[in-house]
Amino acid sequence: MGNKFYTLMKKRGFSETLTVLNSFDNKEAVQARFFEKFEASDSYYNAYLRVKKSLLDTGLIKFKLNDANEKVIYLTEKGLKVLKKINEIEKLID
Numbered sequence: 001m002g003n004k005f006y007t008l009m010k011k012r013g014f015s016e017t018l019t020v021l022n023s024f025d026n027k028e029a030v031q032a033r034f035f036e037k038f039e040a041s042d043s044y045y046n047a048y049l050r051v052k053k054s055l056l057d058t059g060l061i062k063f064k065l066n067d068a069n070e071k072v073i074y075l076t077e078k079g080l081k082v083l084k085k086i087n088e089i090e091k092l093i094d
Contacts, residue, residue, distance in 0.1 A: 004058075007054075008051070008054055008055075008058065009086075011050055011051045011054065012043075012047045012050065012051075013043060013044075013046075013047030013048045013049075013050050013051040014051045014054075014055070015083075015086060016038065016041060016043040016047060016048075017038070017048055017051060017052075017055060017061065018060065018061075018075060018079055018082065018083045018086075019041075019083070020034065020037050020038050020041055020043075021034065021061065021073065021074065021075040021079070022075060022080070022083055023037065024037075026074070027074055027075040027079075027080060028072050028073065028074030028075070029072065029073060029074075030066065030070045030071070030072055031063075031070070031071045031072065031073050032070075034073050035048075055079070058078075059076055059078050059079075060075070060076060060078055060079035060082055061073060061074065061075060061076060061079055062074055062076055
């Protein structure tokens, strides 16, 4: 029970990635801006790289190109739901 979630949750960079993406308008950012904000939140680029594949495989984040042909990373609806559930659990524990 909950093995997949626990495996994702314990990886450094998982919740940080979702939280940083959630802080942007429309839950998306040009990849370079995302990295700047990710590192400003006391997280390291390598932490994101460790969880990137898992987040993509589970459909929590995705990539697209914007009108300027820049790579944009965004939080999917599924990713937003997972983040809300994590926040609900955090409130219960506090």
